[in-house]
Amino acid sequence: MARIRHKSLNCSPGCAVEATLQLIDGKWKGVILYHLFEGTLRFNAIRKRLPNITQRMLTAQLRELEHDGFVLRTVYPEVPPKVEYSLTVRGRSLEPIIMALKKWGDENTEFRHDRDIRIDQDEVCPAAQSPAIKSTTE
Amino acid sequence: MARIRHKSLNCSPGCAVEATLQLIDGKWKGVILYHLFEGTLRFNAIRKRLPNITQRMLTAQLRELEHDGFVLRTVYPEVPPKVEYSLTVRGRSLEPIIMALKKWGDENTEFRHDRDIRIDQDEVCPAAQSPAIKSTTE
DNA sequence: GCCCATAGTATCGGAAATGATACCATCATG
DNA sequence: CATGATGGTATCATTTCCGATACTATGGGC
Numbered sequence: 191m192a193r194i195r196h197k198s199l200n201c202s203p204g205c206a207v208e209a210t211l212q213l214i215d216g217k218w219k220g221v222i223l224y225h226l227f228e229g230t231l232r233f234n235a236i237r238k239r240l241p242n243i244t245q246r247m248l249t250a251q252l253r254e255l256e257h258d259g260f261v262l263r264t265v266y267p268e269v270p271p272k273v274e275y276s277l278t279v280r281g282r283s284l285e286p287i288i289m290a291l292k293k294w295g296d297e298n299t300e301f302r303h304d305r306d307i308r309i310d311q312d313e314v315c316p317a318a319q320s321p322a323i324k325s326t327t328e
Numbered sequence: 329m330a331r332i333r334h335k336s337l338n339c340s341p342g343c344a345v346e347a348t349l350q351l352i353d354g355k356w357k358g359v360i361l362y363h364l365f366e367g368t369l370r371f372n373a374i375r376k377r378l379p380n381i382t383q384r385m386l387t388a389q390l391r392e393l394e395h396d397g398f399v400l401r402t403v404y405p406e407v408p409p410k411v412e413y414s415l416t417v418r419g420r421s422l423e424p425i426i427m428a429l430k431k432w433g434d435e436n437t438e439f440r441h442d443r444d445i446r447i448d449q450d451e452v453c454p455a456a457q458s459p460a461i462k463s464t465t466e
Numbered sequence: 467g468c469c470c471a472t473a474g475t476a477t478c479g480g481a482a483a484t485g486a487t488a489c490c491a492t493c494a495t496g
Numbered sequence: 497c498a499t500g501a502t503g504g505t506a507t508c509a510t511t512t513c514c515g516a517t518a519c520t521a522t523g524g525g526c
Contacts (some may be wrong), residue, residue: 195511204358204359204363204377205433206429206430206432207362207429208355208356211353212428215353217350217513220346221342221343221345223345225463230383232472233473233474234471239343244515244517245473246476246514246516247475247476247513247515248513250513267470268472268522268523269471270524271474271521271522272522273472273473273474276482278491283432283435283436286428287428287432288345288424288476290424290425290503291344291348291349292348293424293451294421294424295344295345295348296421296424298348298421316404325493327392355480355483355484370503371503371504372502381483382484382486382487383504384485384486384505385485388484407491407492408491408494408502408503409491409492409502409503410502410503411502415468
């Protein structure tokens with residue numbers, strides 16, 4: 191998270207991809223957003239859904255999401271404290287991305303590395319002309 | 329990149345999101361995939377499209393994408409060397425994600441932090457009951 | 467007076483990601 | 497015989513991420 195951010199998103203064609211990715215990057219942000227799509231949640235409620243996150247990290251990630259305008263942090267002046275986190279309109283606009291991630295994950299439950307056969311674009315390497323060799327990296 | 333990977337993607341509801349994110353995480357992978365959607369590219373061709381990537385990083389990211397079964401690395405036994413990178417079927421299955429990222433980025437060219445008004449789900453916090461306070465974090 | 471709950475902060479340290487730089491092999495060309 | 501092109505490696509330093517742990521404030525209940 192919090193890599194040096196791009197100033198603008200239109201430096202080059204693929205730049206928007208990279209910049210957007212950076213916004214939801216950071217080990218927990220995607221999941222946090224995912225849970226917030228279900229509705230407003232209190233701090234500890236989020237924590238319960240992410241059994242392995244530390245308090246420190248949850249705070250940090252939420253602060254960044256807030257900073258980026260994705261979540262709204264609402265503090266109720268009570269004791270003990272009560273803080274609710276909800277998505278902003280901008281936050282909800284990420285839904286297609288998060289859901290695409292979720293969908294892909296659900297459809298690829300196993301980490302299959304089915305190194306499938308090359309599907310060539312017909313203009314490239316007219317097949318069996320150069321004796322291409324598959325990577326020997328591993 | 330290369331965070332400790334999840335063994336399976338179905339540990340908890342949001343887990344698929346997190347795990348999928350990890351696969352395309354790593355500062356350059358998203359952009360690399362994006363460019364490969366246009367077609368097969370040689371090593372230096374990719375490099376030209378990513379002016380700031382170091383050779384070391386490009387190699388590393390491509391190796392990981394290959395390891396995860398997203399790209400196919402084809403070596404032609406020529407001199408000087410010729411290595412082509414193309415997407416596998418599995419790699420192409422990421423297209424909805426990458427394109428969702430690109431779309432969002434294009435539609436949010438400016439980093440507007442329009443901390444907009446809370447859109448409440450009607451069952452939560454019946455409005456103006458507790459004197460909610462907006463975050464004072466910054 | 468002590469403990470509990472909530473939502474944090476502060477500090478430290480290790481691990482991981484990334485950047486900078488230099489080096490390498492091979493053949494073709496001049 | 498030096499140089500260039502391509503696609504890398506190897507090594508080192510730095511930056512960033514992230515986990516573990518301890519600490520804090522407040523008011524209520526026992």
